[in-house]
Amino acid sequence: MEKKNPKLGGKLLVLALIVLAVCSYFLIPSVRNTLNNIFNMFASGDFTVVKEFVNSYGPYAMVVSFLLMILQSVLAPLPAFLLTFANANLFGWWQGAILSWSSAMAGAALCFWIAKILGRDVVEKITSKAGLKQFDLFFERYGKQSILICRLLPFMSFDIVSYAAGLTSMKFWPFFLATGLGQLPATLVYSYVGGMLTGGAKLFVTALLILFALSVLVVLIRQIYTAKHKATSTLRP
Template sequence: MNKILKGYKGKLLALSIIGCLYYFVPIIKINVNQAFFILSNVDVELVRDYILGFGIWAPIVSFLLMVFQSVAAPLPAFIITFANAGLFGWVKGTILSWSSAMAGAALCFYIARFLGRDAVEKLTSRTALQKVDDFFAHYGKYAILIARLLPFISFDIVSYAAGLTSMGFGPFFIATGIGQLPATIIYSYIGGMLVGTVKTFVTGLLLLFALSTLIILFKNIWKDKKRKEGEKFAEDF
């Protein structure tokens, strides 16, 4: 009983500190609100100009912005990746986007593990979290890797959901790193081609959609093949 009370007090203290920092430190509140506004507009040019405005601190600001969007799910991460590619080139942009996304994933994982499900539901949503729970139940130990390979599954909510399971941080981090790298490379490569026009932006999104469809297609083919092999084995037996 004492252990439970201590855990509850620890969570309450952590939430109180975060709340106080936001409400009583003006510079934190201003920057958080500004970052939220910029990311919620889903405008690559706006994000790029915002990051560029910090001069030599631009890479650090970009890193922190990616971590922020991870915590404040479900803000989009791909516009930061696009912006990084445009500012730093697609290779350096890939490294920056991937490493900052990994830091964000780790933070989400430990927030969930420390603060628990109630806090995560407030940061995300109960419905979205339940969908990811069902995804985990269906795919088991491969769920993290598969989720990272599918760009339409929320990166941040998956990280939060993983922290609520008995999964160790090591397997989670490795699967996230391996699964997230191909998507980050593709996003960065496309982002390097974007020049801000609607036409090229839409083209980039269509390419991402085509890639997602291709992944799903191959996944279904693989599942059908395994099912048929299982049926054949049962008949032979």
């Protein structure tokens, strides 16, 4: 009697859910309109728009926020910090932090398992081939500490890191624990700042975050380029 391949069963299930989601988007107008509104909301770059959307669901606002965080995790790279700011403004900074952290953890776990089950070809279509290659180099350089380092750096794409980790031989629990520990400081800071953001302060802090992210990104790219150049030099006769 042949044994069933659990990975094949999981792959078929995930693919079936993806097909169902795509069909729902194109065949059900209400689903399509809601998702388009969500995409436009994130594209606005304004946390007040996100806040108003979440708040419109009244007693279900926390549930909607939780699901939105998971959605933006799967559909990288939607800006999660807008939702973190909105949660802090709506629910208070510490309650917003708990909500943002726990929902981000759920999203990270889902991305990790999608990558494990579906493999690189599918993940490249969901995210970006170039982005995954950058994280391949990062993982190769920093080894087991890669996830913790990535989570501590605010400019690193939270979602692509989760997908990239799922494509490695890394086990789930080390990934999950490193994600939880590394994500906590940024979540606390964003939530504390988000609880105070209004008007000009919002624009000022957003500009500072972008400037910081670009600065660290330049440093990281330089380090990766230097490491790659050294590796190439050592291979030459």
